[in-house]
Amino acid sequence: MSKILDKYNDIEEIKEMSIDQLNLFCQEIREFIVMKIFKTGGHLASNLGIVELTISLYNIFDFRKDKLIWDVGHQTYVHKILTGRASDFDTLRQYQGLSGFPKREESNFDIFETGHSSTSLSAALGIARARNLNGEVYDVIAVIGDGALTGGMAFEALNDIGGGTAKVIIILNDNQMSISENVGGISSYLYKIRLAPKYIKIKGGIKTTLKKFTLGKTLAKALKKLKSGIKEIMIPNMLFEDMGIKYMGPINGHDIKEMSKVFKMARDSEESVLIHVITTKGKGVEFAEKNPEKFHAIGPFDCKTGEMNSITATTYSEAFGEEAISLAKADKRLVAITAAMKYGTGLNKFSLEFKDRFFDVGIAEQHAVTMAAGMASNGLKPIFAVYSTFIQRAYDQILHDVCLQKLPVIFAIDRAGLVGEDGKTHQGIFDVSFLSHIPNLIIINPKNILELKNMLRWSFFQNEPIAIRYPKGSDDASIELPPIITIKKGKWQILSNEGNIVIFATGKMVQRAIQVRNKLLDIGINISIVNACFIKPIDEELINYFVNKEYDIITLEDNILHGGFGAMVLEYINSLDKNTKILTLGFNDSFIEQGNVDILYKLYELDVDGIIHNIIKFSHKVSLEGEKISKSDLL
The missing domain is CATH 3.40.50.920 (Rossmann fold)
Structure with a gap:
């Protein structure tokens, strides 16, 4: 029997499928994603986790007119498959091939280009307000992860959405992960909600029972006023509703029937809605479910075992992490900071050896920089390890909070220069330009891994802000370069x-x-x-x-x-x-x-x-x- 995916041609076909067919379709899409990514590499775990959610959105909304905005955008593979790009997946992330992120020039279904997190809600509100001013009628849906919700920009948008009149539907995809496991108060808050699904059942049961009776309808209206009190008992601190955004959930993000029902309610609502959806990153593939961080963004791998091509050469990130540990052993003032990237930046071993001196702030680069400034002002020697493309987000904090006060913060800028397959949103080719004109900031660019270690050590003993930029990957083993005997400020x-x-x-x-x-x-x-x-x-x-x-x-x-x-x-x-x-x-x-x-x-x-x-x-x-x-x- 031929596969559904082989016959699939248009998004309208999704609305005609039964629940059983949709579930089978999800299974086929997962198999398709694995069989493509094991050859090209890409973002695996996040896309496996969002299959049913994406299918359910297309089952209820009409994206020929409705607008769908994806936060970060690396989880849009299913969206791309459904919108006619399955045949291009052999070129995924390759030169002149299919982008791994939303790309407006690639498809009319890619409404807004997103490669960094926490931007979708602001973009969605902007589109919704333009819709209202233009006298148009359609829904605007933003899909944002719980990790991206730690970004301050997301809360700026939530505040505006809750206080405004432009309706936005927010899908909160809660898989307890950014790239690394989520940390902080928002993660804890969402965890409490996940533990309180009985509130939803109680509310639904009361409504259903009361509507059967004439008196019950009157009571239902009266009980609506008691809703906030019930929530305070079952779900403490209902943040979203207190901000003016109707909350629905939590619901199972792998149950198409349940999601379709709730999405229809949100579509028919006249106010902004946040739907809390619980998903499993790496869903359906055992090795990705067990280790979603490892399979977040990967190169080619064995599709049966999940084993990746072994890389024996030491990378710049690993060398940085090793030298940070060495320095930390010798000096208790050293602390390390990351923004949900402890594995990518090479700080995972540091985090295990110096648990009380390692700080993962989640996706919050602005906060990370100013927190580092506070630490430096009180006698510590902080190192903030961050990708070049992400430190762009903290420009004002570097200038105003660190350099203006000449505080000794070290910025370990990983992935400087070209990063390759992630493309325009991730190439680290701007940091020199936006950092070089900031007073009091030293910028270093080591020629190889050995020089990175030596310069990190030199930087630690300076008393001013320093940015060390270094590339992705390893050195060319065939090129031997003499070390610098003595590092002196500004000397080549x-x-x-x-x-x-x-x-x-x-x-x-x-x-x-x-x-x-x-x-x-x-x-x-x-x-x-x-x-x-x-x-x-x-x-x-x-x-x-x-x-x-x-x-x-x-x-x-x-x-x-x-x-x-x-x-x-x-x-x-x-x-x-x-x-x-x-x-x-x-x-x-x-x-x-x-x-x-x-x-x-x-x-x-x-x-x-x-x-x-x-x-x-x-x-x-x-x-x-x-x-x-x-x-x-x-x-």
Whole structure:
């Protein structure tokens, strides 16, 4: 018998299916997701957990006109399958392939692009208010996870929704997880609600019984006034209803019949509603259910066992975590902070060894930064480990609460530069630009893992704010680089000094510069390489040296050029009033799409051959017409 998914063509078919057919459809979709993601990698556990919820939404609402907004957006695989993109899943997260997040240019069903958490409610309210002003009629539904609810922006939106007249339907997908297990007061609050389903049964039973009698209808209206009192007994502190948002739940997020009934009630209501849905992250696949954090975002894996391709090389994140532990053993002032990312940032071992000095604040980067500032102001030495794409969310707190007061907070900025398959919302190519103009902030970019460890140790003993940015993954084992003997603030390292062209490279791009040098050396061209390990302050003395020697200067970074490292060097050289040729290499003023990082570096001419090509075009000191070099040599 052929599968439902094989015959499926249009969202209207969902409304025609029986409950049994819908449940079978869910099973087929889970199998489909596993069979695709084990090849491409992607967000597995979150999508397995939301299958019935997504199906139920499509069973009740009409998304040809109704608007569905997904918080974070990595749990939209089922939504994409239902809206005609199943055939594209072999290209998931690949260059020019299907995005792992909502993408407006990809489908009319992707209403709003979301890659960061806690944004869906604000976007939904904005769409609902526009609907009202335009005189249109449709429902606006926002799906937000309990982890995303820890973000302050979500509560700003809840406050506005509860006090306004624009109806929004909120689906609270409660799976007790962000990427890591949820923490904090909101998690505890939702836990209490999950333990009190008898309130819903009591309320429903009273209503059903009273409506059978004429007197009962009058009593039902009177009892409505007592509702808040009943809730205070059964469910303490009814936060959502106190804010002015009708609460429904908790309901089983894997029971299509129950969800469809409640969603229909919400659709027919005239006021904003929050529906509390309980789901299991990784549902239906044993290894994902047992370890949802491990299977949150993964590379290719064995679809039968869940075993992933083993990675033996130490990653930057792991090295950071190891050095943080070493420092913490020696100094009790060190504390570590993360925003729901203890595994991703390499702090999981630290959290076990120093439980009282590890703080997971949930998805709340702004709070994390200002809390770190408070700790630093009272004698501690906090390290906040965070992905580059997420520290964007705490810009004001870095500027106002840390740097203005010159407090010794260390920002360990993981995933700086390209991250690849997660695409535009996650590429870490903006941090240099938005951090470099903040007074009192030192920015360091180590060239390899060993230098990361040494610079973290150096940073710990400074008494000012420091940002250390480092990439995803490991080093190229084939490239050996000498360590810096003594780290000095604002001082760079000369790795080679030959020829009359110099590359000032920062971070992991130093390894790329060495590859460029070696390839040019093979064809008789000598260039100098400098490890610009301090992005701020720059090494003005060393720049002066190369300027006075009349070198052509090239800067190389994995950040956007506008406001980046190269722009700082260019600005300084221009102030010298010298006739120095300078070329800045980095990413242009654009958002970088998804894809394998090697493909993306090549696309933006930041691979070895692309850099050499740009050097040849730029410098009059290298000629394609010379006897030692030809175009074929460069390819």
